[in-house]
Amino acid sequence: MPPSQSALPERYRDDRLHAMAIDPQRIFIYWDEGAAVSAIVARHLAAGWEQAPRGLRVRLAEGDVRLLPCEAASGSVYVGGLQAGAPCRVEYGVEWQGRFLPLYETRVQLPGVRSKRPASVELSERISSYTLYTRS
């Protein structure tokens, strides 16, 4: 909790998401939306996206995904119950038309005996140099 009447800036608006490990099961996350989001998202989503709910998606390896609501475009939160030694992906995004659009992403390694499982399986095979190929 920040000191009251702090002379430090309330927000930086610098498109930032950061996660820190606190212990083998918990992380601390803070975020702040900025100009990159407002400039680029505005061109892709219909009006009203600014009011769309924000959220955090915390992913531990495959199959263990949590979506947590965020109250504002800037803030911080603790997330617990994670897996010791695992790499953890954290995404901050906007919920839009029933989908979660991950605006920022960061990763953090939880302390503990290291898990060998990767944080994600990248899907780049489906993306072939700047266009999406699908079998027609």
Add this chain to the structure above:
Amino acid sequence: MKRGFLTMVLHAHLPYVRHERIRNALEERWFYEAMSETYLPLLAMWERLQRQGTPFSYALVLSPTLLSLLADAEMAARYAEHLQKTIRLTEKELVRTVHEPQVQELARMYRATYVDLSDRFERYGRNLIPQFVRLAVSGHLELLTCAATHGFLPVISREELRQGQIRLAVETHQRLTGLQPQGIWLPECGYFPGIEEVLEQEGLRYFLVDSHAFAASSASEQQGESGHDLHAPLRVGASQVVALARDPQAAQQVWSSFVGYPGDGAYREYYRDIGFDLDWGYIREFVHPEGIRVNTGIKYHRVTGAGPHKALYQPDLAQKKVREHAAHFVAARLDALERESGKSRAPLITAPFDAELFGHWWFEGPQWLEQVALQVQDTALKLTTPSRYLQAYPETDAAAEMSMSSWGRGGYADVWVNETNDWIYPHLHRLEEKLIRLLHRKSRDGLEERTERALRQMAREVLLAQASDWAFIMAMNTTVQYATERVETHVQQAMALAEAIERGEIPASFVQALEAQAPLFPELNVEAFLGRDMTAVRQKSSLRVLMLCWEFPPRTVGGLARHVYDLSRALAQEGIEVHVVTCHGADTPETEEIEGVTVHRVYLPDYEDGPFTEWAALLNIRLAAMGARVLSGYGPFDLIHAHDWLVAESARHLSEVGDCPLVTTIHATEYGRHHGLHNDLQRQIAEMEKQLAAESEEVIVCSQYMRAELRDIYGVDAEKLHVLPNGVDLTELRKGTEEQAYDHAHALSDVNTPHFSAPTIFYVGRLVPEKGVQVLLEAASHVFAEIPHARFQIAGKGPMLAELQDLAARLGITDRVDFLGFVTDEQRNRLMRQASVAVFPSLYEPFGIVALEAMGLGIPTVAGRTGGLAEIIEHGDDGWLVEPGNARDLAATLLALLRNPQQTAAVAKRGLLKTETQFGWATIARDTCRVYRQAISQHAMLAERDREPTPSDLRPVST
């Protein structure tokens, strides 16, 4: 016979509490109390042992902030004054207690103690450091260092700052003690993976961790549930640095507030001090001038019991307990030793403690340490220092990986990151980032003295804000207001300095005032924060360019990664400062320096359900966010250079934010990839390509073919289109293949004799329709009809893999076609070098870098007569061109060149020569610079045109 060792490590640390403007700052009393109750009594005790000839060895950590306070003449003068005041109080106490003989006896003890402290302090020339050094030189003490301002390393966001904390600590230790430390106390025993590499670079051999760090290490996987032996050092990571684990039993006997020795009823009670107990009128002149009651150090009671009643202190009773507790401690260690008999190496029991526990919190602590030394001397246990032990027993087990840990509550970062103090980090992390970027600028540009001085002070402020003490105080809810003010003040002052540096307007008086407030680290070397490879001052660049691309090695999807890698390095060679903003590969760092190019990475978003362009937008948000940080941190930039439409939006955003011209390289078009635009997605992508080209000051393409496509189909102004071919880095290409020089003429001469090695036809590239691998497979079936023992190797991955494998099965050639999957650059070069022929049967190919690379390796190269390939290869002279999509033509060409080895080898040789002379990256980089300069002029011209007229513009020209 000594069978085991005990090392007692005392961690002496205070945050930097010298206050210039505030006379009698409450927190300076922390220093006075620690001096009177711990540091001077410890020195007195060690001198006693030395005089008696008792063998002893202790390890003492002197944190750099404490060393700075100890070396500060002003602090020494203030402490001397404080001592005199305390002596006056003890004298006044002798009078006050005249009717209480037992209390007066205690008052007499305090008077003698403080007079002795004062005499000793003056005898030491008001400086304790030489006394510690003297004991270190005589082998009785080992002096360790700590991080510069006691920053808790796991919560520092930048590697450079963690590095800076260590390097500055070692420098300060050397400067103030004249000794190179062998060991370090990581603040709060806070280990962060990778820090061992920095320790090793700084000549440090060991550090301390709490015991659970060993249990959670990879050694525990190898050595079972109990983990690595706590009484043996553990070598960490790839370094030779070892970790020593705190012995939990030894720690508990001293630390525990329930069962620990200091809580014994006979010992002096810490919380009953006459500063709080006596009438205000009597004590006021000896406490804080502003009327605040404080500890005076004069305490007449003993712990007695848990209740509020406290009996008077009885020194004899306490001394008896000291002897008993020392005997108990030594016996417990000997028991532990007994349980470990038969081990191949003598065990080392490591017992680390906060030094201030001894004397300050536990009044009898120094005597207890003295008794341990006395009682251990005739046993199987020997007091030693970590360095001496490691010298005698250098062998350690195999290295292990450890994860983050500390000795705080819960064993990790909970004390330093919780609801009471987490507000610190969003501010501090941004400041750390800003400092590092300003330091990089300094390293790049060199700075005039005033700016450099401001930057040094900014570094001091950041370091002081990082001290773990502030977060700890907030978590413990003690002097929270002070800790909060300290963090806020240092952060604000650092921000103000950063702004002044960025503006180029630095008021000298402001910097001087801040320096006077915190005169520590006078020679602070800011280079200590940068990696060793970053400290060399760069040649001043003629241009500063930010490149955007979604792939960059090791993340390689197509040829673009290689192109940007080679071009950026070649530009750096030409004196251009290049920053590449791209996506992470496997285990890549966020920022790294590669041959003069600074690479910044973001995570690629997963492709999930939803429009492809939406995924691209998410990618661009991340690239733009990172790009904006690079612009502000390393700028000003002269230019943004985008590679293909996938980075269009971030390029546009950054060009606006940074007010920079935009140059784009279009490597391929959506229209070309699909031979037209057949659906909405393709039209949407083509529109983005068109818009990107339109918004760019200049556009680079790799072939005349591409130039025509952009001009005729996309309507790009011909004047802004520049044809610059892709290049080949022959040195890089030939790495690892020299030893496998291959005689193609000889190999090809054997095609008709199946007992010799089979001729191999090699393809590498993405498995997508426009690459024409399906045509190659059809051609293969014709080749096999004539040369049945030939082999086709297909390297690469892509969405057509299954389709191509089906085709090979249908053609009945599966047994002679190898689908090799993804190959690294080195593997690719080796395979290509071993091949008889390299084939690239593209249906659409803007340039065809891989064909050029095959030619650069001297391999006979066949390519589709399309796009850039048709411009690179002169058919029959330096390679072969075939009709795109015509399998029979391709088969006939392959058979012809396989059957005419001498002629084929001569053509391949000319191909090699062409690559060497026409496609070098140095030439391409120079041509790219020319395009950059043109873009910059164009941008300036447009800016001038768009500028509002000013009154001076409207003034009539005098004739």
